[in-house]
Amino acid sequence: MLTPSQQQLLTRTGPGTPMGELFRRYWVPALLAEELREPDGAPVRVKILSERLIAFRDSDGRYGLIDEFCAHRGVSLWFGRNEQSGLRCPYHGWKYDVTGQCVEVPSEPEASGFCRKIKLKSYPLVERGGVLWTYMGPPALKPELPAFEWATVAPAHRYVSKWLEQCNHLQAMEGGIDSSHVSFLHRFDVDKDPLHRDSLGPKYSIADPDPKLEVSESAAGLLIKSRRNADAGNYYWRITQWIMPWYTLIPPYGDHPITGNAWVPIDDESCWVFVIGYHPARALTAHEATAMRAGQGIFVENFDGSYRPRANRDNDYLIDRAGQKAGRTFSGVLGISAQDAAVQESMGPMQDRTKENLASTDNAIIMARQRLMKAAANVQKGVAPPALDPETHKVRSAAVVLPKNVPFEKGIKDALTARPDVIPMNV
Ligand code: FES
Ligand SMILES: [Fe+2]
Numbered sequence: 001m002l003t004p005s006q007q008q009l010l011t012r013t014g015p016g017t018p019m020g021e022l023f024r025r026y027w028v029p030a031l032l033a034e035e036l037r038e039p040d041g042a043p044v045r046v047k048i049l050s051e052r053l054i055a056f057r058d059s060d061g062r063y064g065l066i067d068e069f070c071a072h073r074g075v076s077l078w079f080g081r082n083e084q085s086g087l088r089c090p091y092h093g094w095k096y097d098v099t100g101q102c103v104e105v106p107s108e109p110e111a112s113g114f115c116r117k118i119k120l121k122s123y124p125l126v127e128r129g130g131v132l133w134t135y136m137g138p139p140a141l142k143p144e145l146p147a148f149e150w151a152t153v154a155p156a157h158r159y160v161s162k163w164l165e166q167c168n169h170l171q172a173m174e175g176g177i178d179s180s181h182v183s184f185l186h187r188f189d190v191d192k193d194p195l196h197r198d199s200l201g202p203k204y205s206i207a208d209p210d211p212k213l214e215v216s217e218s219a220a221g222l223l224i225k226s227r228r229n230a231d232a233g234n235y236y237w238r239i240t241q242w243i244m245p246w247y248t249l250i251p252p253y254g255d256h257p258i259t260g261n262a263w264v265p266i267d268d269e270s271c272w273v274f275v276i277g278y279h280p281a282r283a284l285t286a287h288e289a290t291a292m293r294a295g296q297g298i299f300v301e302n303f304d305g306s307y308r309p310r311a312n313r314d315n316d317y318l319i320d321r322a323g324q325k326a327g328r329t330f331s332g333v334l335g336i337s338a339q340d341a342a343v344q345e346s347m348g349p350m351q352d353r354t355k356e357n358l359a360s361t362d363n364a365i366i367m368a369r370q371r372l373m374k375a376a377a378n379v380q381k382g383v384a385p386p387a388l389d390p391e392t393h394k395v396r397s398a399a400v401v402l403p404k405n406v407p408f409e410k411g412i413k414d415a416l417t418a419r420p421d422v423i424p425m426n427v
Pocket of ligand 1: 070071072073074075089090091092093094
């Protein structure tokens with residue numbers, strides 16, 4: 001249970017809030033590279049951490065992320081004309097380059113220098129791993145670019161997408177580090193799904209719905225070790241990585257790709273859920289890529305041309321009560337991420353944590369909150385937060401069956417370190 005002020009601290013991420021200032025110290029996944037494919041293509045509205053921005057790609061292919069609103073009289077530059085190396089406001093023709101610098105004010109003589117004094121807020125926008133990342137913090141404190149394994153493998157090894165979740169980022173992310181719900185919410189899906197089946201993992205998860213969670217701090221965030229009984233002599237371990245401030249890496253099922261998420265606040269009542277699938281040692285198969293695009297596994301089927309899920313709160317996530325009764329799904333909702341969205345959004349746009357009652361399986365949630373609150377307090381005191389150093393990003397998740405008498409650290413060895421071309425430890 002949180003106090004009202006802790007709830008406030010953890011959930012508010014707009015400019016000037018402590019959590020917002022913490023998040024602004026990291027590179028932020030802002031949009032997918034596929035959203036700005038073409039030079040001079042359509043500009044894209046990007047709202048991140050409650051700031052309204054416009055992303056565009058100029059005639060030379062350069063990326064820009066600038067204030068959404070024209071400095072003249074506030075028209076949204078989403079209506080802008082993207083032409084000749086700049087974005088031109090459709091109202092009176094003021095034009096901006098990718099840095100937000102105004103480069104033309106048609107009504108004023110060029111010699112007056114008027115336009116040179118006009119500059120919109122702008123942030124860097126850089127492509128890496130199929131994602132366009134921005135940095136919204138103090139320029140002097142900008143860290144090196146992220147080096148997550150999924151972002152640095154060859155493009156054929158990876159698929160990244162995103163979907164809109166209509167609730168505060170924290171309750172969404174807390175679902176991602178809560179291993180125990182898999183045995184309930186996702187019970188009838190994990191063993192049938194094409195990105196999970198043919199692995200013993202789902203069978204162990206279902207057979208033992210009472211995992212023992214051990215959570216420890218890592219350099220980048222947390223190691224969440226969930227231990228279930230495999231058989232009389234062995235444990236089934238799943239090790240999820242939580243990387244500050246909003247990433248997870250989920251342990252693989254068999255030789256299927258590792259999957260993961262990033263929950264990025266749009267504002268305090270909605271977030272982007274980036275979904276990542278990658279295999280460090282091989283290209284994705286056509287079958288895997290098709291399944292991901294079709295919204296299988298933790299991927300989501302969105303409406304064409306948008307990132308809004310087809311199953312959403314306006315249609316009650318297409319709940320199928322007969323299917324629920326017949327045991328086709330536990331929740332009645334089809335699809336792993338749709339199930340997560342249904343329960344998480346059902347809490348309301350902002351879960352009231354002053355009324356919750358946490359149990360022993362919520363350890364990872366408790367520790368993640370503590371790490372976030374501590375890091376936010378430290379940033380206020382001028383202390384750098386964890387996981388800025390790209391070296392700390394080079395980790396991965398793993399799953400393993402170990403004899404009950406083998407200590408976890410001994411059995412897992414260096415399986416939690418990202419190693420190019422090495423197959424992840426999996427069950
Ligand atoms: S409002 Fe943009 S040019 Fe006038
Ligand atoms: Fe889930």
